Amino acid sequence: MGSTSDVYASLKEMFESSGSKAQVIFPGDGEVYEQSIKRWSEHCEKRASCVVKVTTPDDVTTTVKFICEHKIPFVVKGGGHSTSGSASIEDGLVIDLGLMRKVTVDEQERTINVEGGAIWEDVDVEAAKFGLATVGGTVNHTGVGGLTLGGGYGFLTGKYGLTIDNLLSCNIILASGSQVVASSTENTDLFWALRGAGQNFGVVTSFTFRAFPQPNPVYAGPLIFTPDKLPQIVAYANKFHTQTDGNQALLWGFSAPPPANTPVVLTALFHNGSEEEGKEFFADLIALGPVANMAAPIPYEKLNSLMNPSVGFDGRKMFSGGAFKLPLDPGFVQNLYQEFVDFVLGKNRMNESMMLFETIPYKEVVKVGNGEMAFANRGDYYNLATLFKWFDPTLDTEVRDFARTLLKKASQSAGVVQDVDIRSVRGVGQYGNYSNTDVPASEIYGSNAKKLEELKKKWDPENLFDRGTRLVPRQVVVVN
Structure with missing residues (x-):
């Protein structure tokens, strides 16, 4: 076999001779290459030896077979939004799905077919042309594939459940290069695994989702408060928990955003209905006197862009997650706030970081059992997330350690359930999309981990697809 560069060059020649429109990009290709390795977090940018921008499932099959033949390390990139580093590689190959973003809506069947490289903006905008929507991410530049294969929470979760609860089928390229369909009627065990642990099993080139009527605008937007209002906001969140009918969501937490760079309490409210209804539902929160109130009627397809300014593409970033139960004790939250603020406004100035209590109703989520698909984070609790943003690479370890310590404290205490491990209350209490890939599979999949390892064997x-939460194919021992 020739040199590494010769091997990759032969892949490019293979695509050119077949008439494929796939793009094969190398480090010597200047700005085209530099853009191809860009990620949402600079922390996850690595210098790949080759980036293959595929355009069809056949391109993926060709690339996967080539990888296997030449034993090339590789990753798959969809939206490039992960902060775990699973979509980047040093001295290996990237299968980049970014040119596969077609969205097709079937108005009669109320389904949406989405290519594997699409982002949620693509889906929201196209579905809205037909007065439809599906459960997607709260930030619309997130990739459809990554969010879906890890579970998927969104503003419509309170009404319709998770993204994977509305996933009807997937087209996937396996390690063999075979193209198969996974659904509730075809390859059902694979479909079970894809809904929560999908990146461990192949390259999904398209998804088909169930869609729902969404003809009306929604009432949504941020309200920003001074920190002295935190106890009242916690009290409101406790009340929200008991009064929502699933048509609302409330995200709230702490940050110190520019230009003032001083601590604030952020809230983002959502009501799937009229402005009048929304203002009535959130009246007690509005009455607390926010220093800024940007809530207003907005078309649904614009909703998931509201948080985009706070999660831009510069800097190093890390998502981490835990869980919390309501009601919460205001004093407990005040302590978390102080610890968070002391860290991000300390000597390292990470003021664009945030800690977010994602109060998205879970009534529909828990109607599905934790054993019905690989995803195992269903319970009577909410997701708690931190997003740290920094620029100095020497701080990577310090940020990771602080985030883990803070979230462990928050999740285990969880306010009113002091010193009780959240995992004892159904589900694992850990959202896989907010986790790093170095955690044990049991922390993300609970008792489903064993079955997933058996399915990996099949x-x-x-273990070609080894870049997600580590699942090692389970060897089946036959006793004579």
């Missing part, structure tokens, strides 16, 4: 016996 569908990916050589």
Whole structure:
């Protein structure tokens, strides 16, 4: 076999001779290459030896077979939004789905077919042309594939459940290069695994989702408060928990955003209905006197862009997650606030970081059992997230350690359930999309981890797709 560069060059020649429109990009290709390795977090940018921008499932099959033949390390990139580093690689190959963003809506069947490289903006905008929507991410430049394969919470979760609860089928390229369909009627065990642990089993080139009527604008937007209002906001969140009918959501937490760079309490409210109804539902929160109130009627397809300014593409970033139960004790939250603020406004100035209590109703989520698909984070609790943003690479370890310590404290205490492990209350209490890939599979999948390892043996016996939460194919021992 020739040199590494010769091997990759032969892949490019293979695509050119076949008439494929796939783009094969190398480090010597200047700005085209530099853009191809860009990620949402600079923390996750690595210098790949080759980036293959595929355009069809056949391109993916060709690339996967080539990888296997030449034993090339690789990753798959969809939206490039992960902060775990699973979509980047040093001295290996990237299968980049970014040119596969077509969205097709079937108005009669109320389904949406989405190519594997699409972002949620693509889906929201196209579905809105037909007065439809599906459960997607709260930030619309997030990739459809990554969010879906890890579960998927969104503003419509309170009404319709998770993204994977509305996933009807997937087209996937396996380690063998085979193209198969996984659904409730075809390859059902693979479909079970894809809904929560999808990146461990292949390259999903398209998704089909159930869609719902969404003809009306929604009432939504941020309200910003001074920190002295935190106890009242916690009290409001406790009340929200008991009064929502699933048509609302409330995100709230702490940050110190520019230009003032001083601590504030952020809230983002959502009501799937009229402005009058929304203002009535959130009246007690509005009455607390925010220093800024940007809530207003907005078309649904614009909703998931509201948080985009606070999660831009510069800097190093890390998502981490835990869980919390309501009602919360205001004093407990005040302590978390102080610890968070002391860290982000200390000597390292990470003021664009945030800690977010994602109060998205879970009534529909828990109607599905934790054993019905690989996803195992269903319970009577909410997701708690931190997003740290910094610029100095020497702080990477310090940020990771602080985030883990803070979230462990918050999750285990969880306010009114002091010193009780949240995992004892159904579900694992850990959202896989907010986790790093170095955690044990049992922390993300609970008792489903064993079955997933058995399915790895069937569908990916050589563990070709090894970049997500670690699942090692389970060897089946036959006793004579």
